[in-house]
Amino acid sequence: MTKQLLILGGGTGGVIVANRLRRMDPELAITMIEPSPVHTYQPGLLFVPFGKGTVEEFQRPLERQLHSGVKLLQTKVESVDINAHTVATTSGDTLRYDVLVVATGATLLPEETDGLLGEGWGKNAFTFYDPAGSAALAKAMDSFASGRLVVNVIDMPIKCPVAPLEFSFLAEAFFTDRHVRDQVDITYVTPLDSAFTKPVASARLGRLMEERGIKVIPSFNTGQVDESGNRLISYDGQEVHYDLLVSVPLHGGAPYVSNSPGLGDEINFIPTDEATLQSLVAPEVFVIGDAAGLSVSKAGSVAHFEGEVITKNILAFLAGKPLPARFDGHANCFIETGHRKALLIDFNTSIEPLPGHFPGPFGLPLLKESWLNHLGKLAFETMYWHALLPGISIPLIGPEMPTRGKGSLAVTEL
Amino acid sequence: MAAKLVSGVEVELNSEGFFANPKEWSEEMIPELAKAEGIDPVTERHLEVIRVMRHEYETKGSGPSVRALAKVSNVPIKELYQLFPKGPAKQAARIAGIPKPIGCI
Numbered sequence A: 001m002t003k004q005l006l007i008l009g010g011g012t013g014g015v016i017v018a019n020r021l022r023r024m025d026p027e028l029a030i031t032m033i034e035p036s037p038v039h040t041y042q043p044g045l046l047f048v049p050f051g052k053g054t055v056e057e058f059q060r061p062l063e064r065q066l067h068s069g070v071k072l073l074q075t076k077v078e079s080v081d082i083n084a085h086t087v088a089t090t091s092g093d094t095l096r097y098d099v100l101v102v103a104t105g106a107t108l109l110p111e112e113t114d115g116l117l118g119e120g121w122g123k124n125a126f127t128f129y130d131p132a133g134s135a136a137l138a139k140a141m142d143s144f145a146s147g148r149l150v151v152n153v154i155d156m157p158i159k160c161p162v163a164p165l166e167f168s169f170l171a172e173a174f175f176t177d178r179h180v181r182d183q184v185d186i187t188y189v190t191p192l193d194s195a196f197t198k199p200v201a202s203a204r205l206g207r208l209m210e211e212r213g214i215k216v217i218p219s220f221n222t223g224q225v226d227e228s229g230n231r232l233i234s235y236d237g238q239e240v241h242y243d244l245l246v247s248v249p250l251h252g253g254a255p256y257v258s259n260s261p262g263l264g265d266e267i268n269f270i271p272t273d274e275a276t277l278q279s280l281v282a283p284e285v286f287v288i289g290d291a292a293g294l295s296v297s298k299a300g301s302v303a304h305f306e307g308e309v310i311t312k313n314i315l316a317f318l319a320g321k322p323l324p325a326r327f328d329g330h331a332n333c334f335i336e337t338g339h340r341k342a343l344l345i346d347f348n349t350s351i352e353p354l355p356g357h358f359p360g361p362f363g364l365p366l367l368k369e370s371w372l373n374h375l376g377k378l379a380f381e382t383m384y385w386h387a388l389l390p391g392i393s394i395p396l397i398g399p400e401m402p403t404r405g406k407g408s409l410a411v412t413e414l
Numbered sequence B: 001m002a003a004k005l006v007s008g009v010e011v012e013l014n015s016e017g018f019f020a021n022p023k024e025w026s027e028e029m030i031p032e033l034a035k036a037e038g039i040d041p042v043t044e045r046h047l048e049v050i051r052v053m054r055h056e057y058e059t060k061g062s063g064p065s066v067r068a069l070a071k072v073s074n075v076p077i078k079e080l081y082q083l084f085p086k087g088p089a090k091q092a093a094r095i096a097g098i099p100k101p102i103g104c105i
């Protein structure tokens, strides 16, 4: 009998899995559930507030990103029954699966922070983490010429943990180009004890922030936003005033997870094996991308590296064989630092981001600002639509992290 | 890594003060570990949170983040900060003798 593979979500991870499996096993019946007719290139949302592109330019019809033979159901998941192996949709259907791939990503939860959705939301408080917010912020940025811009991460985990830092760097360049930099104070408010999660990269990024005159307020746990008074208030009573707030709201797994007994953890992410990407809740449930409760960063590059591992393991599972592939937590990202420069970091769960070059000695400079990396960040979009989503392996960039071309771990060298 | 004497027992702590070997921990160490975090006296409410922390680690292999801690312990985040002012997840994890919760990394 034909095996039924059901993919929940048609974002980065869902599309990668569908297209890869379609090529690896044309016999498999693949169905995807996704409510949105368009697929968004989310890294593009970082640029929209600075007038570099519109949301529509970063969106394409989902159907066209899928290989023929992948069946797309345009509806929403209502709940999953991991014992009966069925998924209920909001349109009233029940679908059975042999293997389920959860790829429903992370959901923004601005409503979980007191006051964030108050009277200032959409006036002088925004997020660039979703398409509508990013477009609205573009208007606010365009008319902001003096005062204090605060970029605030409420709590981890968030998607692409470097994106709010990049936003701060791009804002610095944006106001410099507009000759109002001296009128605008840029302050970065984070719950972490320094700029970024990984110590080596954090030291480098921290120094860059200082050079660009971006203030950092670390260890600030936002408990409340007082939008009538334009201030952030932390759980321990500290306050930060803002004129324009760019907030990265709390993230959680998709809400249907809480209607699905046994599927998720307290914040609706799916407990998942770090190496095989099989869920820890049921053997026929696999998880890719931001939906997984893993220690790796929530990033598109991670979903890409996971794609190779998870598809091999799914086919082995269907054939009744042990799971052969192992994921090492490989992630990399270009960090836009403004002024047409970017820096590239490459790391996994056990190895820190290191200085050097990627993917080999003559590749792109790691942990150093360069124009090449900025071009790399821009070229990434082309790669995304034409190689990453179709599930083509990019030469030299496999799931295992390359260690050639990297220096030893020494902060003082940076 | 550094060895430290807690309640007369030698235990291994990492550079951030988390237990390297959670098995070395026992409930009797709570008051002394809490004092080192500036928490004195330890109330019943503190103990509730510390026990949840320990239990979560023992059943799931890692301690919860602040948000998850609030959900499993039914103690609101605001109160968690009143109980453990320097960061509930980290402080309760140190007192519960478990490694740094993944959510805080």
Ligand SMILES: Cc1cc2nc3c(=O)[nH]c(=O)nc-3n(C[C@H](O)[C@H](O)[C@H](O)COP(=O)(O)OP(=O)(O)OC[C@H]3O[C@@H](n4cnc5c(N)ncnc54)[C@H](O)[C@@H]3O)c2cc1C
Pocket (backbone or CB within 6 Å): A008, A009, A010, A011, A012, A013, A014, A033, A034, A035, A036, A041, A042, A043, A044, A045, A046, A075, A076, A077, A078, A103, A104, A105, A106, A128, A129, A130, A159, A160, A163, A254, A256, A288, A289, A290, A291, A298, A299, A300, A301, A302, A303, A332, A333, A334
């Ligand atoms: C501003 C910004 C900048 C970023 N920059 C970078 C970057 O430079 N580099 C990088 O690597 N990553 C970046 N990322 C992160 C990257 O976009 C995500 O990590 C990646 O898209 C994760 O893929 P995913 O498939 O797990 O989730 P997503 O791509 O978010 O897809 C999840 C899908 O599930 C669907 N879904 C949700 N609920 C349901 C339901 N109930 N039923 C059916 N479907 C549902 C959603 O509609 C969505 O299409 C950025 C993200 C943002 C927001």
